[in-house]
Amino acid sequence: MKLFESEAKNILRKYGIATPEGNTASNSDEAEAIAKEIGKPVALKSQILTSGRGKSGGIIFANDTAEAKKVASNLIGKTIKGTIVRSLLVEEKLNIVEELYASVTIDRQARRYIVLTSTSGGIDIEQVTLASPDRISRYWVDPAVGFDKHTAETMLAQFPKINKRDATKFAAIIATLYNIAIDYDAELVEINPLARTASGKFIAADARITIDDNALFRHPEFADRSSLRVDDTPLEAEARQQKLAYVDLDGDIGIIGNGAGLVMATLDLVGFFGGKPANFLDMGGGAQTEVIKKGVTLVMSKPEVKAVLINILGGITRCDVVAQGIISALNESTIKKPIAVRMIGTNEEEGTQRLRQAGVHTYSNTEEAVKAVLGL
């Protein structure tokens, strides 16, 4: 779960990392009041979760309170990169001398947390990796040992330009990021850029934190937040509330199956035969009638969907149970779409028989089912 910049900065401050003076505003009057209190030129930053908001006009500077108010009324409600801006972070505009970078993330292949730091902040770190690898220092943390500021100082020793006093301050911040990652079960804690100001302070100008979805049970403070993801489409949000693994796509063939890999392979087959999938929906293993019914109803309700392809490989999932769910959805839903079902495995005969009685076409081969649903 991605946190907003404002939420991430609240956590940084709690751990003693300096952030620019400021506050969040949900309307232009609030933005004006915050700008007035700051009493200096401000940055108005759209609180959306997509990256690259600066380039898309989501961050605008204002020299005085009147300008801040005007900018705020333009930004709030505006759609940036597909997301409506609902709040702004209004902050003092920093007098930045140097932009640095620090993050803690998970290296899947190493199965470790990795600490990354760079003297090239303010830009996409992947670009730095490609363009100037000597400006990046990496450290893979042994979880039994942990990570402290002394280790961070050895990482920074790679950068001769940083003087000792700055290195000490920077190292303390890097070590703190690791503590935040551990305490919050974060997949990513990033400060980019970390600004060194004219007065020699280190301030987190921008921050991102992503919490591991699987660890949210240890963080009840995000319970209200976790059911509603701002980066979900409306159907994805509805599916998430019903605990369905659903992703919207931009085609017209609805896709449902059991097992993430099987559903992805089914999407790919539809593409291979010239069709365009409208969604991804994995019912998981052992899905019961009610869940199947919800899933089928949800996919049929998407206006773009012309026909639905259901691919079931029975194991723990029983074909007769799936058939019952499909039939219930067809009987009870107000929006009905043509459905083709491929099912093999546990209780296959009973399942296909029920579906055929209900007038639903069934197949034992995925490719035949795909061709049928595409009218080939």
Added chain:
Amino acid sequence: MSIIIDGNSKVVVQGITGNEGRFHTSSMLRYGTRIVAGVTPGKGGQQVQDIPVYNTVAEAVGNHGADTSIIFVPARFAQSAVLEAIDAGIKTLVVITELIPQKDAIEFIAKADKKGDITIVGPNTPGVINPGSRTHVGIMPVHIFRPGVIGMASRSGTLTHEIAWHINHAGLGQSTCVGIGGDAIVKLDFIQVLEMFKDDKETKGVVLIGEIGGNTEELAAQYIRETNYPKPVVAYIAGRLAPPGKRMGHAGAIVMGNAGTAKSKIEAFTSAGIPVAEKPSDVARLLKI
């Protein structure tokens, strides 16, 4: 011969008294798996399918010589279950549990690495099956698999079954099938499975079933090329149409920026001379054994 498990594996089921544990214990027993004990803290003294239940893994090891554990323990307790099994001397762990926090997986994998000589399959794996010795440590639909010469390693359960079904239709069968797990953090990876299949006399060819996210496929392709891998390998990659930034069902199936795309994996295999099947039904045809 097989890899990871065989007819001699003495299996303890951690979480045997839960619904999933019970259901799959009876399924594994029916298939032929040698389950010697179950563990559920506080439920010691009970029996499930005539299998004795203990409070600790140490008792299952001490009384029955258990060497392999299958873990059905809920996610929030999974880390302590894994650590308990490692401490009790279990050498092969099959972690079925899904939704385990990544930090927990990182910690127990580090512990296993320190101890050494421990195989962890998963987390979020459907398990391992060796049809030849009728041994199944997992949650797979066993009726799909036939004894044969094709080793399979996969990040997806149902897609393994789909491709095994096609392999059967081509008149072939499977030596060992390994689900390496759908999570971002898993212990066993494709390279390790390839190393095991290399020395496995039963296996004549290998099928790798990958999907978007991470770079385990790219590393496997590099390994096959650099070691001049002695057995034919065919790959299939799911998720060609997956949009970036969205998790496709599995925690690990996510394209981040330009990393982890199906395209990158397909190119890696192709440039290593490994055929990549466009459709699951093409896999068997591409296997030159």
